[in-house]
Amino acid sequence: MTEAAAESGAGTARRRFIAPPREQVDAACFQHPLFGEFAAWHALMTADDWPDIETLNACMSLPGRCFVAQDAALLEDGEHYEIRIQQGRIATRLQNWHDLFNAMVWARYPAIKHAFNAQQCRHIAVTGPTVRNRAQQALTQFDETGVIVRVRDIALVDAWDTHDWSTLFQAHAARWRNGDIAVAGVIGHALMEQMLVPGRLLVGKCLVVQGDDDSACIARVAEAIMAGEVLAAPAELRPLPLAGVPGWHPQQDADFYAQADYFRPLREGRVYPRPLR
Template identity: 50%
Template sequence: MRYVAPAREAVDPVVFDRPPLAAWSDYDALLRGSRWPEVAMLNSLLPAGSRERFAAQTRELLDDGLHYEERIHARGDIATREANWHDLFNALAWLRYPAIKRALNAQQAAEIAHMGTRERSRPQCAMTHFDEAGVLVAMRDPALLALWDAHDWHGLFWRRRDAWLDGSIRVEVFGHALLEHALTAGKLLVGKALVFVCATEAEAAMVPSRCADGVAGGVLLRDPLELRPLPLSGVPGWHPDNGDEAFHRTTACYQPLREGRRYPPPVSCGTSLAS
């Protein structure tokens, strides 16, 4: 069933104080205010000299016949519906992660040039999944991967609950559709994760740029199977009920491992991402 975001005035303010939206508090004026931000306001937040700009999605804009990604690649125009949560979160992703968004757009445009607009390649599917529901994971303790590989969610989120609290594993939500879904209090969130093993805090801080480089170089997000499902509702503080062990044994977002499913190794922050 297609998700329908709540009306702006109907959003429970508690969602902005809980992850993942709490991590976007620097944009509170755009998210919590009673009035929708206009496209001009969003453009005012772009860095000086930015090639891209947000463009109101009007019939005149769409009459150019270009695909959404082609328009950004050719002209820098990001079609943006006003008074729309999905497109507002997309704009915020452009503001926070411009290098990743730019890399995704360049690769999408290249795939469209090769495939046309009627077919979608596996790289296009992978990039779209990440654009909509992507999560960046920085992991200091690779031993946690064994639990994740086995879909041992009780082990990953309960027996190793300490790892989520002491920084052994950290997540950043990139996908704008995932942020939109978080507007519904108590909703069970599942992201599509890229995992980076980082030895230091400095390496962990570089994960977004590592991701952008990998996408731009054509070595990341070439197949949807690169992405690991991550039930974010299990992370401490991300769902009001996950402080109870029973949650981690019965919650609907904890799916068993599909027979034959194997995940690729994580990206090492200490090695080159050469194509």
């Protein structure tokens, strides 16, 4: 059983994930629903060669911002990564899966990435560039491993509140399929990077919104982040074993859902916030 480093959270001692070389990645992995909202950039993921900075900027126009190569010359300015973004420069490592996926998330969900940056810069202005408070940890966790889940009926999160995974995924399977509950958006580029390795069982860290429209729910999350309504601490984020989502894993029988090392029980005292409205 291999679980995404996403579940460990920031500041742990788990070994850093190293993505496979481009030539070793099976392009079939990009057909997974995790990549569903990023089809416009399928060629950037599957081409034989890595895209350069000029290609990224041509494919992903971001008003007021552009991607710049993170090289020794750039780093000489000594600026914090987030401060450069505030200035309009998104430092991007070349030939790097993590940063390619980060660029794709910028292009797909610019309002959320802008909100991340605005909040990080606000905290840096107070605590300085070397201290990270709980809110910054939460922002980073959602940036790296975040998933937005939309629910029509708020009662659907009751099973999630107690980590009753069999009810959430099996008993409510039809409701996942008809859109009563759905993954509205994948924000975490670290999740995308980990999906490059077959067999990894990933855990997203979620914000939940009650609503009917995916785009409106994503916009609500961006608004809430910008306003500081959410992500004051990592404990606000709900873990979601993504392989349990109906249709997201080839084996979803009773034995699969019985794996307690992946579908983990609720920790004593853990309480999640109610969905955004």
